[in-house]
Amino acid sequence: MSSTLNFVLGTRPEIIKLSPVIRECQRRDVPFSLIHTGQHYSDELDSVFFEQLELPTPEYNLCVGSSTHGEQTGKMIAEIEAVLEEERPEVVLVQGDTNSVLAGTIAATKMDGIEVGHVEAGLRSFDRNMPEEVNRRLADHAADYLFPPTKTSENQLIAEGLPEEWITVTGNTIVDAVTQNVEIAHERSDVLSELGLEERFGLLTAHRAENVDDCERFLSLLDAVSKTAKQQGLAVVYPIHPRAEKQISEFGIDVPEEIQLVEPQDFLDFLVLEDEAEIVFTDSGGVQEETCILQTPCVTLRDNTERPETVEVGANQIVGIEPSDVATGVREMLKIEPEWENPFGDGTAAQRILDKLGYDQK
Numbered sequence: 132m133s134s135t136l137n138f139v140l141g142t143r144p145e146i147i148k149l150s151p152v153i154r155e156c157q158r159r160d161v162p163f164s165l166i167h168t169g170q171h172y173s174d175e176l177d178s179v180f181f182e183q184l185e186l187p188t189p190e191y192n193l194c195v196g197s198s199t200h201g202e203q204t205g206k207m208i209a210e211i212e213a214v215l216e217e218e219r220p221e222v223v224l225v226q227g228d229t230n231s232v233l234a235g236t237i238a239a240t241k242m243d244g245i246e247v248g249h250v251e252a253g254l255r256s257f258d259r260n261m262p263e264e265v266n267r268r269l270a271d272h273a274a275d276y277l278f279p280p281t282k283t284s285e286n287q288l289i290a291e292g293l294p295e296e297w298i299t300v301t302g303n304t305i306v307d308a309v310t311q312n313v314e315i316a317h318e319r320s321d322v323l324s325e326l327g328l329e330e331r332f333g334l335l336t337a338h339r340a341e342n343v344d345d346c347e348r349f350l351s352l353l354d355a356v357s358k359t360a361k362q363q364g365l366a367v368v369y370p371i372h373p374r375a376e377k378q379i380s381e382f383g384i385d386v387p388e389e390i391q392l393v394e395p396q397d398f399l400d401f402l403v404l405e406d407e408a409e410i411v412f413t414d415s416g417g418v419q420e421e422t423c424i425l426q427t428p429c430v431t432l433r434d435n436t437e438r439p440e441t442v443e444v445g446a447n448q449i450v451g452i453e454p455s456d457v458a459t460g461v462r463e464m465l466k467i468e469p470e471w472e473n474p475f476g477d478g479t480a481a482q483r484i485l486d487k488l489g490y491d492q493k
């Protein structure tokens with residue numbers, strides 16, 4: 132079977148951020164297929180989003196699962212190549228900076244007659260120890276179409292010598308996803324009462340390898356969040372990513388009582404948590420963007436960010452994991468009236484991507 136457009140996706144954020152582009156293909160009758168690498172496979176990181184966002188079941192699931200970077204990426208490349216041989220699409224779209232993105236890009240870019248589009252191109256943390264930084268740089272330099280979300284990310288691509296005619300600033304598809312779902316989320320979700328969060332609360336997400344795979348850093352992060360929560364009189368809810376959960380049990384960490392561990396949330400429940408939280412503590416890329424869009428103050432538990440726009444508009448502070456820095460950042464963020472501009476576009480990123488690829492409105 133042949134489709135004009137193939138999506139390669141594999142993790143929670145890719146499913147969420149590609150959902151508006153997939154829906155727009157459906158609206159425009161663009162023939163497409165979904166190739167799911169299986170990098171994420173637990174229901175709460177995977178199938179729950181297909182159901183809730185009403186996405187079609189992927190035509191292919193490569194079931195690659197978890198392993199080392201090389202083994203996981205290598206398996207994906209070989210299997211994606213085999214699917215692309217069969218599908219022979221015009222274009223492969225990838226989104227973001229995961230190993231699935233790297234694999235989809237490498238497999239497709241070497242095949243004759245197939246072009247690659249990178250959604251969310253041009254982000255840089257300038258920290259090459261992060262696997263994501265390596266993935267996004269390589270994907271940008273192999274792709275044919277580059278879809279940076281902002282002028283800042285466009286400028287970065289140009290500074291790296293990529294031709295301007297390959298680049299289209301689209302906004303971030305997460306704005307499309309948030310605007311399409313936030314009202315529905317408030318109508319349908321009972322998450323606040325289910326988690327007993329009727330009072331002021333903070334929301335924590337932490338899953339990044341450099342934070343949770345290092346016992347000392349993970350302990351400091353939890354200590355910082357719990358001390359800050361205590362000072363502010365806040366309960367903190369932490370929907371825990373399986374990677375972090377595994378590390379907590381491996382390191383034998385006792386999570387401080389101010390932090391309530393809960394299962395990873397579905398998208399609608401998570402949007403409500405982000406929207407209603409007093410403050411969000413995170414090391415996630417997508418969460419920095421969503422809190423900025425939803426006008427919720429955020430502190431980022433890292434030493435850098437590839438989303439500097441969130442800091443520039445005043446929605447986010449980069450605070451690291453030291454207790455005094457986190458406490459200061461939160462105090463400052465809570466003083467600010469949340470009325471910053473959303474730097475990530477007007478919620479039409481999916482339309483702009485398909486327009487650029489020449490899949491016109493029917």
Ligand code: UD1
Pocket residue numbers: 142143144170171172173174176197198228229230231262263338340372373374377
């Ligand atoms: C990956 C991405 C990261 C992204 C995150 C989104 C890379 C290098 N990292 O990190 O950029 O922010 O996804 O959430 O691509 N696990 C499960 N169930 C699953 C998937 C993973 O239990 O469905 C556990 C396994 O123990 C696995 C660990 O989580 O070893 C890490 O999974 P992996 O996909 O390698 O990286 P993430 O930390 O999820």
Ligand code: UDP
Pocket residue numbers: 143144147336338370371394395396397398399401402414415416417418421
């Ligand atoms: N998310 C979710 N439930 C959760 C935590 C996060 O639906 O319990 C969503 C969140 O709304 C955002 C995305 O997952 O759209 C972010 O994914 P993640 O933090 O795993 O990855 P990153 O953005 O850091 O790559």
